[in-house]
Amino acid sequence: MSDDHVYMTLAEGHEDDTRWAYGTGFEDPLHGVDTAVPDGVDAGELAALCVTLADDALVSAQRLAEWTTRAPELEEEVALANIGLDLLGQARLLYARAGQIDGTGRGEDAYAYFRDAGDFRNVRLAELPNGDFAFSTVRLLVFSSWRLAYFERLTAHRDPVLAAIAAKGVKELAYHRQYAAEWVVRLGDGTEESRRRTRRALEQAAPYLGELFTAYDVRDEVVAVLRQVTDAAGLPMPVYRPLPGSGRTGEHTEHLAPLLAELQGIARAHPEATW
C-alpha cells in the first residue's frame, strides 16, 4: 500500500459520499415501494401510528446513546450502540413516512426536534432513566420482545411502506431481543448481586408493561417470551398492575422533558441553521 496514495484520496471527492461513517450505510427498504396511501387506509391513523412507533424508537435510541463510554465492557459498548443505531434508523424511516402522508410535508427532524413532550406518543417504559445495566437490559428485553411481536404483525400491514419498514425492523429486533435475553439469563444466574439487581429491575419495569398492549393482541406472545427468559434466569415473573395514564395519549413521566431538552437543545437554539 502506498502511503501517499491512501493519504491523498482523503482530500478528493468520493462517489460514495452518502456513507460517512462505517456502519451508517444501509439499504433503503423503501426502494421501489409505492409510497401512495392505499385505498381504504386512513392516512391520519397511519401517520399517527408511524409517529408513535418512531417516538418509541427515538426515545429508546437516546437512552441507549447515554450508555456510550459507560458500558460495563467494550463488547457491550459496541452492542448497545448497534441496537441504538438500529432504532434510530427505524425512527427516521417512520418519521419520513408520517411526513409523506399527514399532509404537513414535514421532514424527520421536524418531528424529532420541534415537538414538545406532550406531543410525543412513546411508551413511558422507553423514557425511564437507564438505571443500572440490569434495568437497561430488562427494559430492552421487554421493549424488544413487544416491538418484535408487533412488527411481525405489521409486515402484513396494508400500507406497503410500513410493511417494508417492519420487515427490515424484524431482523434487527430479533437480535435486540436475543442480546437482552442472554444478558438477563446471565445476570439472573450469575452472582448474588446480579440476581438481586435483575429481580429489582423486573419489578421496576413491571408497572410499565400494560401500556404496551394497546393495539394488536401481542400480549400473550410477549408474556410467553418473558416467562421463558425469566424461567431460564431462575427469576420470578413480575406481577404487574397497570399505572394510570399512558404515554400513548401524551401523559409522560417527569423524565421525558429533560431527555428532549438535551436532544433538541442545539437544534432549537439555531432554528435557521442547516447541519
Added chain:
Amino acid sequence: MVGWEVGRMDTTRSSPAGADGAEPVLQQHFDATIARDQRIEPRDWMPEGYRKTLIRQIAQHAHSEIIGMQPEGEWITRAPSLRRKAILFAKVQDEAGHGLYLYSAAETLGADRADLTDRLIEGRQKYSSIFNYPTLSFADVGVIGWFVDGAAICNQVPLCRSSYGPYARAMVRICKEESFHQRQGYELLMTMMRGTAAQREMVQDAVDRWWWPSLMMFGPPDDASPNSAQSMAWKIKRHSNDELRQRFVDMTVPQAEKLGVTLPDPELRWNDERGHHDFGTPDWDELMRVIKGDGPCNAQRTERRRTAHEEGTWVREAATAHAAKQAARAQKGAVA
C-alpha cells in the same frame, strides 16, 4: 490515534541466551525478516524489547481509541439532526471497535486486556494527549474529524506496513474507517460554513482551539525525540514526527482555504524552495504539561473510564460466574 509517547523505548534486551545458544540464530532470523520487509507473526521469536515496545505502543493506541470516544460521545445525545446523530453514533461505535481489535492485537503478544485497562485507569499507561482538550460546541465534532482523525491517518497509514503482522492488519481496517470519519467531519464543517453566521463563528472558534493541539499529536520535534531511532530500525515506526507533521500541514492548508477558515498561525506560508509550508512552533511546554497529566480534561477522562470500569465490575463478575456454572452443569450432565 498513536501517541508519540511510544518513542520512550523499552531497551531491555532479550533474556540471556539459552544454554543451547539458539538465541543468536533466532536473532539473525528476526533481523533478516525485518530487513526483507516481511512480517513478524505472534509465534515467531522476537527480542523482548521489540515485544515490550509493541505492547506499549498498541496499548496506548487502544487506550486512545477508548478515551477518544469521550470528547465526541457527549454530543451524540445532542446532535442537531437525526442524520448527524446517526453518523456520530456510528463513528463513536467504530472507535470502541478499534479499541477492541487493538487490545486483541496486544493480546497476541502476551498482554492481557484487563491488565492494560488497569494500567490506563491507574495512569501507568498513556493515551494521545489530544483527548485532554474539551469539546465546547457541535463544530468541535467536525473539527475533530477533520484535524484529529486527519492527523491520526497521517500517523497510522504508515503503520499498515508495520513489521508486526497483527498490528499492521488491524491498521488497514482502522485506516479505512478513519478516512470515513475524517470526511464526515469535513463535510459537517462545509455544511456549517454554508449555514448561519453563528455556525461559521462556531467553526472558526473550533479551528482556533484545535489547530495547535492537533500539530502536537505528532509528538515533539525530531531533535527532542531521540528514542524513535530503535522503533524506526525495527520498522515499528516508519516516518519521523516532523515528517508526519509537515505532511499534515501541507494537506490541511488547501482544505482550510476551500472551507473558508483561517488557520491560527501567522507564520504559516508556502515555501517555494522547500516545496512545503513553513509554520510556527507549537507550544512544546504545553504538550509536556498535558502529557504529564495537567491538561484541561486529563482527570475527567480517566475518571470516566475508571467509573465505567468499576460500575461494570458486578456485570463482568456475573458473566464469569454464569459461564462457570454453565460449564459445571454441562460437566455434571456429561458424567450423569
